[in-house]
Amino acid sequence: MTESTTAVRQEAGNDVVFDGITKSFGSTQVLQSIDLHISSGELVTVLGPSGCGKTTALRILAGFEKPSSGRVLVNGQDITSVPANRRGIGMVFQAYSLFPNLSVQENVEYGLRVRRVDRGKRAARAKELLEMCGLAEFASRYPHQLSGGQQQRVALARALAIQPGVLLLDEPLSALDAIVRSQIREEIRRLQQQLGITTMFVTHDQEEALSIADRVAVLKDGVIEQLDEPRTIYQKPSTEFVARFVGSVTEVGATRDYRGGALPVQHPEAGLDTLFVRPEDITLVPDEDGSCTVISQIYTGERTIVRATNPANDLEVTSSVSAVEASDLVPGTRVTPQVMSTPALRVSANKQNPAEQVTV
Amino acid sequence: MSVPVAPTPGSAPGAPPGAAAPGGGAPGAPPGARPPLLSRGRWDGVTTALRSPAVLALAPLTLIIAVFFLVPIFGMTTIAFAVQTDDGGTRIGLDNFLDLSSHSRAMRNSVLISVVGSLIAAVAGSITAFCIAQIKSERLDSVVAVFSSVLANDGGAPLAFSFIVTLGNTGIIFGLLGLEAIGFTLYSWQGLVAMYQYFLIPTMIMVTLPTFVGLRKEWTEANTSLGGSRLTFWRRVGIPIATPALLGGWILLFGSAFATYASAAVLIGSGGFPLIPLSIDSLLGSGLGAGGQSTAMALGVTMVVIAVVVLFFFNRLQRRSARWLQ
Known part of the structure; x- marks a missing residue:
């Protein structure tokens, strides 16, 4: 019964530290010195394109991969050399991870069964979790009788059943369709906050990353480019990569003496600073002598995304406008684009140091 | 030339004849939700399929199954169940199987x-x-x-x-x-x-x-x-x-x-x-x-x-x- 007491002792609320973690597979360096502190009860999403090392980082915390160097700490304890099955970390995989020969209830009870929790307690805990995840009536079904969304809910209930100190989610929504995806995303967030469980959520979907997280870590080529709250990531990206990868931007040229405010859009040429401007910070003013032509409108419901180009210099401008404004901006309209307010990021023309930023 | 009698997965003689027809089950029905083998619903798709001209594509297979499978089985079964009577006629009976002892x-x-x-x-x-x-x-x-x-x-x-x-x-x-x-x-x-x-x-x-x-x-x-x-x-x-x-x-x-x-x-x-x-x-x-x-x-x-x-x-x-x- 010692194992069951361990399970109970692993209360939610452990902080996680990646301390100088590197990882190489052969000659390929996948992670280059990752330092990341996830506070107790916090949900951090790790966002990045495929191959950026985000899944490797998660698997190192889970214990499925050994770091080449560095330490992983949970609740102050170095767990780098603790085997994966003794870490007490809950994990939800991309898809198809439920045991196909076991019913939903048996799947949820699995971790408790391994811990030799007695039958009555097991069943009670499974019932509680299935109710929490809205699956009470599916307890006796088998995984192949469930939809993809239901399967992922069961996988979540199964991971939570062992009262893990840390919850890991490896692109758990990527195999689901859009509506189910946002439903389950909200459920994951609700449960995570309710249980106060420290969570690492890996995804390549920026909307998902921003909407669910306390903080977002943007990863590129094994390096954390930025770690901030979702709002800051979007409004104040710290690098060109983050600006381009999260949300869409228009790159605009500006002279060194530009100090914010309205600005006619010009092509980012050599010698000019580059401004990275969000669609909502750009307007398109219909103008018969305008340099650009509207090429497309994408209706997204509340807003319409309008794209315009200047064929002379390949300038491409993206603006987000209301439905009323969109009616004046049908494809073919000549327009003059203008930056309306402070750009998200400004990169100095001094190419020797492209990361240098000029305070706007 | 010897004919191997071993049933291989490719020539499973146990498969019901209907399984070879296209659309053997109701189209789009999920596996596991099929109607029972002997119910009418199970064979609806088959009867529809048999009315389509595409059924001609089945002719070679049907011919082979008939000549090398159905005819021999029919012949074998008839002989196996036919019993000679004393007056020189034949009747159907299990006598041949009783001889197997x-x-x-x-x-x-x-x-x-x-x-x-x-x-x-x-x-x-x-x-x-x-x-x-x-x-x-x-x-x-x-x-x-x-x-x-x-x-x-x-x-x-x-x-x-x-x-x-x-x-x-x-x-x-x-x-x-x-x-x-x-x-x-x-x-x-x-x-x-x-x-x-x-x-x-x-x-x-x-x-x-x-x-x-x-x-x-x-x-x-x-x-x-x-x-x-x-x-x-x-x-x-x-x-x-x-x-x-x-x-x-x-x-x-x-x-x-x-x-x-x-x-x-x-x-x-x-x-x-x-x-x-x-x-x-x-x-x-x-x-x-x-x-x-x-x-x-x-x-x-x-x-x-x-x-x-x-x-x-x-x-x-x-x-x-x-x-x-x-």
Whole structure:
């Protein structure tokens, strides 16, 4: 019964530290010195394109991969050399991870069964979790009788059943369709906050990353480019990569003496600073002598995304406008684009140091 | 020329005729939600399909099934159930089957060899397939699949000849290993079992390899993150998932060994060690006339029944594990 007491002792609320973690597979360096502190009860999403090392980082915390160097700490304890099955970390995989020969209830009870929790307690805990995840009536079904969304809910209930100190989610929504995806995303967030469980959520979907997280870590080529709250990531990206990868931007040229405010859009040429401007910070003013032509409108419901180009210099401008404004901006309209307010990021023309930023 | 009688998965005589028709089930119906086999709903799609001109595409298959399967079965069944009456006429009866008691030794031998041979091959083949799957090389998997399907169909007189020159009384390996000292002889039931392994083990590998390859990494990792050891995984997940395929494979091997004729005929002849297929041969070749022929047909019908039953269970078990592994 010692194992069951361990399970109970692993209360939610452990902080996680990646301390100088590197990882190489052969000659390929996948992670280059990752330092990341996830506070107790916090949900951090790790966002990045495929191959950026985000899944490797998660698997190192889970214990499925050994770091080449560095330490992983949970609740102050170095767990780098603790085997994966003794870490007490809950994990939800991309898809198809439920045991196909076991019913939903048996799947949820699995971790408790391994811990030799007695039958009555097991069943009670499974019932509680299935109710929490809205699956009470599916307890006796088998995984192949469930939809993809239901399967992922069961996988979540199964991971939570062992009262893990840390919850890991490896692109758990990527195999689901859009509506189910946002439903389950909200459920994951609700449960995570309710249980106060420290969570690492890996995804390549920026909307998902921003909407669910306390903080977002943007990863590129094994390096954390930025770690901030979702709002800051979007409004104040710290690098060109983050600006381009999260949300869409228009790159605009500006002279060194530009100090914010309205600005006619010009092509980012050599010698000019580059401004990275969000669609909502750009307007398109219909103008018969305008340099650009509207090429497309994408209706997204509340807003319409309008794209315009200047064929002379390949300038491409993206603006987000209301439905009323969109009616004046049908494809073919000549327009003059203008930056309306402070750009998200400004990169100095001094190419020797492209990361240098000029305070706007 | 010898015709191998062994039922292979490609020529399963146990499959219902309707299974060959396109749209055998209701279109779009999820697997597992099919109406019962004998209900009207199950065959609706078939009747619709049969009314379409596309049915012409089935003509070659229908012809082959009719000439090589339905006609012989019909003929065999008619003769097997026809009984000569005293006044020279015929009636339908089970008398030919009652005569089979004199062939009980052949039946016992056939069952013995098939059970022992298929059990050994099932164990050896599934362990081999398991080990191959652990290497996790897609190329190796496909090479093994090709080789094992070739070997699985490699029976008949050439196989028996190969065994005679290697393991026969003057065989090379027989001499090298000094098998005479331990009393082994190829011309015994142990010899037959040994020879059958040559095609039974590849059959087992062919049938179970996809199952072992299909065990997902996510399942082992989920087991680990939930606190389970490797042993826990195999006990609670791995083996239960593989069981239908293993049992199904074993049943298929049983049927295959049971129906083997040519290699056994070359090795044993029709002498000291009767088997059902060999008895059929000797009955047909003997001068017993119509009486011998009727008994042979009754034996044949018995074999068909056993093969159909075996393939029915094989099919069921395969379908179950296929659903788990999809």
